[in-house]
Amino acid sequence: MRGKILFVAGLGLGYLLGTRAGREKYDELKTAALKVWNDPRVQKQVDAVEDFVKDKAPEVAEFVSDGAKNIVDKVSGKVAPAKKPPVRRTTATKPTSSSSGSSSSGSSSSGS
Numbered sequence: 136m137r138g139k140i141l142f143v144a145g146l147g148l149g150y151l152l153g154t155r156a157g158r159e160k161y162d163e164l165k166t167a168a169l170k171v172w173n174d175p176r177v178q179k180q181v182d183a184v185e186d187f188v189k190d191k192a193p194e195v196a197e198f199v200s201d202g203a204k205n206i207v208d209k210v211s212g213k214v215a216p217a218k219k220p221p222v223r224r225t226t227a228t229k230p231t232s233s234s235s236g237s238s239s240s241g242s243s244s245s246g247s
Contacts, residue, residue: 171177
């Protein structure tokens with residue numbers, strides 16, 4: 136109980152001290168923040184970020200949409216169709232069993 140009383144007293148004291156100097160300090164901070172925000176260098180970077188976001192928004196929306204669909208399918212019990220990995224074609228040929236001279240039936244060089 137004592138901790139609660141001290142906590143409430145601390146809140147009251149902080150509020151009282153904060154309101155006395157609070158408005159003036161708030162106005163100073165707001166003026167400084169607006170000065171920085173309206174700086175041409177900052178606005179140039181803001182424009183660059185906006186352009187970047189506009190370019191990437193469709194890709195992000197598609198990614199999020201696909202992820203949401205997969206989650207809904209998992210929750211509802213449906214199995215989402217698996218995406219097949221790309222097939223890699225190799226140029227190497229398979230070795231033939233006739234050229235090696237060994238057969239799987241009765242080879243004496245197996246060493247078992």
